Amino acid sequence: MTIQMIIERNDVSKLSESLQYFTTLVTFVWKLIYFDIYKKTLLEIEDVLSASIFYGYSNQQLKLLKDKVASGQVAGTTFRVLSVAAVAFWGLPPFLDSQKSKSLPIPGWFPYNVTQYYYPTFAFQILGIANTAYTDCSIDILSWVLISIASGQLEILKETLKNINYEEGDLKTVEEKLKKGVRHHLEIVNLVSKIEKMFSKGIFLQFFASVIVICFTGFLMMILPVVSMQFALTFTYFVCMMCQVAMYCWYGHDVMTTSSTIGDSLYMSNWYESDLRIRKTIFIFLEKTKKPVTLTAGGFVTLSLTTLTTILRSSYSYFAVLQRMYNDE
């Protein structure tokens, strides 16, 4: 594919087509490599999750967690369906479009004559793409669900803090409940830092690639006729890519906003009835919760909706540049 790109570098439309697939594949390969490097971290995450602090909550609170995880799974399933559709669209043009019969789904240069060995090459490409798409999905969905678990745990913590009754019981029981909340918070922060350690570099590459891919795909959508198969494929691919980036940003934003409102839910309890000693504990805890729990990509890009708008804006500027180049030809 690299050679193909070099040959066709003068034709912007063909170049963009190869480049978008190329970028996705490269990103996927790197994500897989990082996943492999950090696979021990995944085991650590599992250990953290099995800590007893995360269990023993009422059904009502568990419902919060379940809701979050369920929504994460819905998002994941949608994404998977979309990517399967994209792969299907990839495979179909050679068969349905009479002009392009005997052409390969992904443009590439092979050291042999393609038409002779058409079917094996085709099968090889389709299998490759399907495998890539599916595994890529899985890595993404895994990280989304883990993040949504952290978010759900934060919701449970907020509920617990809101319901601590400082009036009833003796000093020791109230103090114990508060301490449990503090420990819970610490564990959640620990969990999120491990998730970040594992997925951070992959997500950073994903963002970088998404900017390029979204702009090229948008450009292709502009130049293709609307009713063709190609357009449907490009459109589905575009939606997939947007979905990927958007989901990361959404879940990161979710964790950030939930963790920044822990202090508010503590304030909503009847803390003014508490003893002075407990108030000191509350105060230190509130200081800590002022800093929200953030996920970063590559250490400096925080996952939030603001990052999403920045990515979309930069894609749009590159897209505009590309359009200019195309119109000048």
Add this chain to the structure above:
Amino acid sequence: MMKFKVSGLVADLMPNIRLIQGSGHFMLNYHADNSGALHTLRLGYCCVTLVFMLLQYGCNFVNLVLERGDVNDLAANTITVLFFTHCITKFVYFAVRSKLFYRTLGIWNQPNSHPLFVESNNRYHALALKKMRRLLYIIIVWTSFSAIAWTSITFVGESVHTTKDPENENLTISEPIPRLLVRAWYPWNAMSGMPHMLTLIFQVYYVFFALAHANLLDSLFCSWLIFACEQLQHLKEIMKPLMELSATLDTYVPKSADLFRAPSATSQDNLIENDYNSKNEDLKGVYSTRQELGGHFRGAALQNFGAGGVGPNGLTKKQELMVRSAIKYWVERHKHVVRLVTAIGDAYGVALLLHMLTSTIMLTLLAYQATKITGVDKYAATVIGYLLFALAQVFHFCIFGNRLIEESSSVMEAAYSCHWYDGSEEAKTFVQIVCQQCQKAMSISGAKFFTISLDLFASVLGAVVTYFMVLVQLK
């Protein structure tokens, strides 16, 4: 028949609510008589209004599609369609999310109260009421003025539009179109005579009611914000007396001490000097010790603290209980305000987001239209009118959102500037936690994407001016 009693926010906002109901929004609660027949009648009225609005909007849209050939017409029609999109969106939004609105209106139904702070509460409540009324008058005047201006400008100038000359493709001729407020397509010929009259009346009704729909909902939102701000002012004001209430005996004499001058042998009120109390008359007249704290007094009389009635903070048991109840009032009231603001954000956030999205597109197009102004004529007047109205709408809710942010972030200053260092340990930790909590200002966000503040208005205005400058350069 159930006795219809209103309280809280509903009572304060009754004129708003009646107007909203009158203009055809789907607000079906808050009537004295909610029996089946009247309810159906009201529901019918709302549905009829909805149908009329949608019909006219559809006609506008059809006209847009039909006239899309000419760029000028396309721009003008798009602006009109977008303008009325606001109104339709707000109408439908309210119908769909009316539960959230009812919840917000009902949130202040049972506010807590404390005998010491009743006067301050009432004063700020009255202030809020006055401001809300004033806002409502301004909105009514503005809406009526806009509707009247729109109607009158229809009768100025020629009622024509340019189309391609059927004989010669390169020339354009002016073709007369019906003299109506809004360019729309009708299945009947509305050029003159009876159909024209009826269509004109229908359009006047449409314009007036559409403007009313959008503006009344915005003013409801802003009234809520006014109320929340005044409550925050009240909380800031009572912080100082609260601190003084808890001040230790040896450093500062609390002004409310004479309230504790109870006929009880164990009370240690050896502190009062009259000039202190004269500065704080509001506490004297309102509070009647015997009535309010009868139970506490009895309890206090039985307590022995060692050196005669003075507790560990230097306060008597009575005073400590008083302080604790005052702190409880303050915190519960603050929590109530936080709940109110959250409910407001939930109810109206998405509507604001949709408004801003539509406004952005519309203002961009208006900037383009503004570059084509050639002199003081009907075209200029309409473009400037649209521009001013759109900007005024955005300014309307931005200014109140901004005030909320300012008020809530100044609570911390108020907490710090009261004499907290004179207070008891309990009061000091109370100030500590309140300062912590109030560092983050309360704000209304448009469904988490942006916050409503004057920054938003400034960026919108800046964007419009930038587009205008750029387009003028390109011409």
